[in-house]
Amino acid sequence: MTAPARNQKSRFARRITQSSEKNFGMFAKAYGKPGDLIHLELGKPLEDTPNHIKQAAIQALWDGKVHYSDLKGIPELRNAIATKLRTDNNLDFTADEIIVTNGLTQASFAAFMALLDEGDEAILLEPFYPQHIGKIELAGARVVTAPLDAGDGFSIRRELIEPKITDRTRMIVLINPCNPTGRVYRREELQAVADLAIEHDLIVVADEVYEQIVFDGAQHISIASLPGMRERTITMFAFTKAYAMDGWRLGWIAADASFIGPLMKITTNEVTHVNTFIQYGAVAALTGPAGELHRMVEGDRRRRDLVVQRLNQMPGVVCDLPQGTIYAFANISDTGLKSQDLASQLMEREGVVVEAGGFYGEAGDSHIRVCFGAESEARLSEAMNRMQRFLNSRP
Numbered sequence: 001m002t003a004p005a006r007n008q009k010s011r012f013a014r015r016i017t018q019s020s021e022k023n024f025g026m027f028a029k030a031y032g033k034p035g036d037l038i039h040l041e042l043g044k045p046l047e048d049t050p051n052h053i054k055q056a057a058i059q060a061l062w063d064g065k066v067h068y069s070d071l072k073g074i075p076e077l078r079n080a081i082a083t084k085l086r087t088d089n090n091l092d093f094t095a096d097e098i099i100v101t102n103g104l105t106q107a108s109f110a111a112f113m114a115l116l117d118e119g120d121e122a123i124l125l126e127p128f129y130p131q132h133i134g135k136i137e138l139a140g141a142r143v144v145t146a147p148l149d150a151g152d153g154f155s156i157r158r159e160l161i162e163p164k165i166t167d168r169t170r171m172i173v174l175i176n177p178c179n180p181t182g183r184v185y186r187r188e189e190l191q192a193v194a195d196l197a198i199e200h201d202l203i204v205v206a207d208e209v210y211e212q213i214v215f216d217g218a219q220h221i222s223i224a225s226l227p228g229m230r231e232r233t234i235t236m237f238a239f240t241k242a243y244a245m246d247g248w249r250l251g252w253i254a255a256d257a258s259f260i261g262p263l264m265k266i267t268t269n270e271v272t273h274v275n276t277f278i279q280y281g282a283v284a285a286l287t288g289p290a291g292e293l294h295r296m297v298e299g300d301r302r303r304r305d306l307v308v309q310r311l312n313q314m315p316g317v318v319c320d321l322p323q324g325t326i327y328a329f330a331n332i333s334d335t336g337l338k339s340q341d342l343a344s345q346l347m348e349r350e351g352v353v354v355e356a357g358g359f360y361g362e363a364g365d366s367h368i369r370v371c372f373g374a375e376s377e378a379r380l381s382e383a384m385n386r387m388q389r390f391l392n393s394r395p
Contacts, residue, residue, distance in 0.1 A: 015138050025130075025359040026343055037347070038383040040371045041355045043179065043326060045244040047299070050285075050292040053243065057281030069276040071268050072260075073100025073252070077279045080286040081252055089211070090225040091235070093254045099263055100274050100282075104209050104251040107236040109135045110266040111205045111253070115234075116141035120170040122205075123161065127154065127329075127360035127367075129179050129207065141170070147363040150331065153320065154181045154363075156189035161196060171203040172196065174223060177210040180360050180369040181329045182322020184218040187226075194226045197233075204233045209251070212242035212293065213373075214324040215301050224254070231256045234263075241326065241373075242293055243285045250274065250282050300326055300373050303380055307372040310384035314391045326373025329357065333366035335391065343368060350386035 026041040072078060078095035085091040101107040112132075116122060118140030124132065126145040133143050146161045148154040161172070172193060177184045197204050204223055211220045224233035238251030253263060267273075304321065307328050311319040316335030319328050332342055339356035347353050357367030372380060 015140065018137075026347065026353050026355050029344070029347065029353075033347075035351050037351045037353055038379055038386070039353050039374060040380075040383055041343075041353045041369075042374060043241070043371050044246050044374050045241060045296070045326075046303075046374055046376065047244040047296050049244050049248070049281075050288075052288045052292075053245070053281045053284045056284035056288075057278050060277040060280035065277040065280060067276065069273060069279075071264065071273045072096070072098065073274060074276065074279045074283075077283050077286075078252075080283050081254070084286050085254055089222040091222055091230070091254060094257075097255060097257050097260060099253045099255075099260065099267060100279060101236075101251045101253060101267060102271060102274055103240060103249040104207060104236050104238040105131070105249075106267065106270065107238075107251050107253045108132055108205065108207065109138075110263050110270070111234045111236065112136050112139045112141070113266045114259070114262040115139075115203055115205075116170055119168060121166060121168045122170060123164050123172045124361075125156065125161070125172075125174065125178075126362070127178075127180050127357065127364035128173075129175050130359060130361075132173055132207070136173075142168075144169070145361055145363075147361065150363065150366065154178070154183055156185055156192055158192040158196060161193070165196065165200050165202075169200065169202060171205055173205045173207070175207040176223070177208075177214060177218075177220060177324030179210065179325055180327050180355070180357070180364065180367075182320075182325045182327050184214050184220055184323040187221055190221055190223045190226060194223060194229050198228050202232070204229065206233055206235045208235060209238045210241055210325045211237065213297055213300055213326060215297075215304065216321070216323065218323040220324065231258070234259060239282055239285055242297065244296060245281075245285070248278055248281065250278060303372040303375075303377055304328065306377055307370055307380055307384065310381075310388070311370070314388050315394075316391060326371055328370045328372055329364070329367050330370060331367050332357075335394070339365050339368050346387060346390055350390045352383045352386045352390075354387075 078098045112135045116139040120141040122136045126147040146164045234255045239245040319330035339358045343356040355369040357364035
């Protein structure tokens with residue numbers, strides 16, 4: 001007698017079946033597409049990892065640094081991070097209050113899993129970074145968005161966030177400098193978030209992966225450095241962007257000692273610890289010459305200026321200079337096109353891939369995100385030529 005067929009869907013956990021599919025936006029639509037596509041949708045660095053960083057990892061490999069190591073990360077790296085945080089971020093954390101992670105992706109997953117229960121709510125400022133949504137939902141929590149105003153430069157204002165706070169709210173997620181808008185938040189904007197967190201007893205999870213890519217004298221401020229915020233902030237960083245180490249998958253968490261045990265319960269169950277020998281490359285990144293970092297950021301600034309200047313010459317497009325990150329967030333409302341329509345048509349007709357602003361929430365739908373950090377100036381110029389041709393050809 002044949003056994004009855006099982007309902008296959010019932011074999012998967014609710015955290016899988018009842019959470020959003022991970023969405024890669026225009027990257028998924030462009031992947032594998034034939035032709036000479038210029039990819040300005042994916043936030044990857046143009047540069048190769050600097051040689052002194054690679055050499056340090058190679059040397060560690062030859063030196064036999066190939067075995068299990070400290071579950072929080074090798075002490076040399078955590079000490080270097082602690083020094084960097086004191087010097088650059090006005091944050092006083094000991095090496096024992098730092099966990100080295102597989103990029104900021106694992107850091108954020110650990111934070112959400114350690115702090116969110118089923119039924120909790122996490123507030124994302126909109127336009128948001130969509131890859132945080134799936135992790136929040138996997139933890140069983142619900143995402144609540146607080147739309148910021150494009151007409152106000154996507155500034156943080158208390159009155160836009162406070163109405164979203166309920167008795168289920170557990171945290172506010174902050175991205176500074178902000179992907180996708182390119183904003184570097186002023187101290188008074190961060191203070192508004194801090195005041196809400198303190199008054200409503202909330203945690204702030206701060207994604208600061210772009211902290212070193214800032215322009216024109218903009219100052220990145222870690223919200224954990226504000227009074228009363230050290231003990232209620234989990235701050236996450238990565239080597240990904242500024243050091244051109246995206247494929248290395250290296251980041252870290254800095255948090256008060258009270259958070260470290262719960263966070264490590266997630267990280268050690270997930271991966272035990274980060275690959276040992278590549279951590280020595282990260283030590284070299286933090287302790288080696290700063291010239292390469294400054295050179296790469298200066299290259300980003302030149303590419304930013306090129307792209308923003310060209311965008312502002314196109315019909316129906318207005319683009320402010322981003323203060324940080326590797327993205328221009330251009331307002332295309334006067335083109336009469338929705339962001340997804342413009343992005344799709346631009347890819348199909350001209351082979352230029354940009355991200356639709358609606359990917360980052362309704363507050364971004366009148367915009368497109370253009371990554372100026374991923375291609376050479378020559379390729380960026382060609383992309384802008386194609387985009388201008390596309391917009392000029394419209395009635």
